[in-house]
Amino acid sequence: MKVLILGKNAINAELEKCMTSRGIDTVVLSDAAEIVKFRGEPGAYTATSPAGTYGITSVIVTEPLRFEGVQVGSGLTMNLMDDDETTSLLANKNAGLKTSDKIVILLDNPDETPEYITARAISLAKKLAEKKKEVLFLSKVVKSGYGDNEIKYKEARNSGLTFFKYEKLALCYDEDADRFRVEANDGVFDLIIDTPYIISAAAKETPELTAISKKLRLYYKPQGRINDDKFFLYPAFTSRRGVYYLNPALVMPDMEQSLEKVMPSIIADMALMGNDAYQREIIRGWSFPEVDPNKCAFCYSCFRACPHGALEPDLEASAMKIIESACEACGTCIAICPGQAIKRKGPAERPAGMNKGAAKPGSRKCKLYCCENGAAGAFEDTLPSLGEYAHNINSEPVACGGSISTDMLADDFKNYETIIVACCVEDACRHMEGDRRACKQVLRTAELARKAGIANKRVEVINVSEALSGVMRDNILSILEGHN
Numbered sequence: 001m002k003v004l005i006l007g008k009n010a011i012n013a014e015l016e017k018c019m020t021s022r023g024i025d026t027v028v029l030s031d032a033a034e035i036v037k038f039r040g041e042p043g044a045y046t047a048t049s050p051a052g053t054y055g056i057t058s059v060i061v062t063e064p065l066r067f068e069g070v071q072v073g074s075g076l077t078m079n080l081m082d083d084d085e086t087t088s089l090l091a092n093k094n095a096g097l098k099t100s101d102k103i104v105i106l107l108d109n110p111d112e113t114p115e116y117i118t119a120r121a122i123s124l125a126k127k128l129a130e131k132k133k134e135v136l137f138l139s140k141v142v143k144s145g146y147g148d149n150e151i152k153y154k155e156a157r158n159s160g161l162t163f164f165k166y167e168k169l170a171l172c173y174d175e176d177a178d179r180f181r182v183e184a185n186d187g188v189f190d191l192i193i194d195t196p197y198i199i200s201a202a203a204k205e206t207p208e209l210t211a212i213s214k215k216l217r218l219y220y221k222p223q224g225r226i227n228d229d230k231f232f233l234y235p236a237f238t239s240r241r242g243v244y245y246l247n248p249a250l251v252m253p254d255m256e257q258s259l260e261k262v263m264p265s266i267i268a269d270m271a272l273m274g275n276d277a278y279q280r281e282i283i284r285g286w287s288f289p290e291v292d293p294n295k296c297a298f299c300y301s302c303f304r305a306c307p308h309g310a311l312e313p314d315l316e317a318s319a320m321k322i323i324e325s326a327c328e329a330c331g332t333c334i335a336i337c338p339g340q341a342i343k344r345k346g347p348a349e350r351p352a353g354m355n356k357g358a359a360k361p362g363s364r365k366c367k368l369y370c371c372e373n374g375a376a377g378a379f380e381d382t383l384p385s386l387g388e389y390a391h392n393i394n395s396e397p398v399a400c401g402g403s404i405s406t407d408m409l410a411d412d413f414k415n416y417e418t419i420i421v422a423c424c425v426e427d428a429c430r431h432m433e434g435d436r437r438a439c440k441q442v443l444r445t446a447e448l449a450r451k452a453g454i455a456n457k458r459v460e461v462i463n464v465s466e467a468l469s470g471v472m473r474d475n476i477l478s479i480l481e482g483h484n
Contacts, residue, residue: 004047004056007063018259027054032208038215041323042242043273058242058270063209070200075173080201106200108140117201122152129159137163216243217309236262240309241326287345293319295341302333305428331465332428335374365392367416372397374465375422381469389480402434409445419459
């Protein structure tokens with residue numbers, strides 16, 4: 001097993017030592033520009049640089065993000081990730097802070113804050129509160145499920161910290177007074193604060209990290225970062241199997257201890273990559289997709305949409321090909337292919353077909369519209385596990401979720417208490433963003449129902465692919481049980 005450590009960072013030496021102690025060979029390239037080409041599949045990657053070509057099992061990226069305060073007009077908030085700046089507050093070396101002034105720690109503006117920044121914010125807020133400073137902790141999302149965050153929240157509250165979960169937020173900066181004005185609303189109460197200090201942080205990718213992300217194909221969306229915006233990849237996994245990201249901001253506070261926590265999961269995953277039994281288990285009984293080269297238009301739609309980096313161009317066949325060791329059989333490529341060139345290798349064993357209007361109007365509590373490009377297949381697999389609810393659902397396949405109109409949904413309210421529209425997962429629709437159009441129609445219909453005074457009627461949307469039958473089942477049960 002050989003691992004490439006890629007990036008310029010102080011943690012490289014400690015990481016190399018950690019890998020060597022476990023009998024794993026390493027290659028360290030601190031300059032991202034040295035990677036000219038990156039090819040292959042998990043467990044058998046090749047990285048080409050001017051110095052030669054390396055056969056590697058996996059890659060650990062260590063290139064750091066850049067952090068800065070959030071710009072508010074002409075003012076800049078204090079950078080939460082800059083220890084020099086925050087230490088001045090803790091050491092009472094801050095000019096212009098009156099006894100009555102409140103310090104504001106602000107998260108989730110404008111984007112949701114990564115968990116490791118939240119953890120640092122809670123720790124800083126607790127220290128400030130213990131210094132008898134009045135601190136307001138504003139966030140749009142409460143992350144208490146990671147690690148020992150729930151304990152840290154409790155300790156911070158006991159120290160006198162005030163938490164405020166906002167829904168709306170407005171910020172402005174008075175350049176003459178050198179003070180910020182914060183206006184927040186939690187859905188009920190308004191909060192208005194004038195303060196000389198807002199502590200926040202925005203993560204920015206460096207050109208080097210962006211170059212690495214492109215070469216290793218780590219983006220699901222062009223505007224995304226390696227793994228900050230994907231909770232299920234935390235703390236070190238990426239959208240491409242066999243490629244991991246050790247965010248130095250996460251590791252650096254206690255490098256040795258942090259590596260000991262993170263590395264076992266990475267090493268265990270690397271060991272499994274060559275295990276065929278594991279590969280079959282993660283497919284959950286589904287067969288892998290395959291590309292028909294006679295239908296493939298080489299449009300790269302699947303290449304751009306695949307969240308697992310499992311599609312590669314096959315120049316000899318002039319068509320895309322599936323890398324099975326990276327594939328998770330999620331069905332995104334099947335849903336998005338405009339030429340329907342991607343199918344599963346063999347027909348899956350499925351129960352009897354969908355309920356296509358078999359019941360008399362009014363006898364079914366729920367109407368379910370299923371996009372035939374993904375959700376329809378998922379529902380067929382879901383049906384046997386819905387129990388008594390299966391008899392209360394009248395399902396109907398549609399060419400695309402975006403073809404459903406507000407009039408159709410409103411008309412169904414005559415016979416059904418609940419309407420569910422199941423369309424493609426985000427950015428995996430082949431019909432001009434039909435999934436987004438479906439969501440808009442559902443929102444319009446829900447608003448019409450509210451205005452008409454029939455709030456007991458419910459309309460919901462589910463985003464699923466053909467392989468996400470478990471997700472579809474959980475969502476349907478949650479909607480129907482919640483309605484009852």
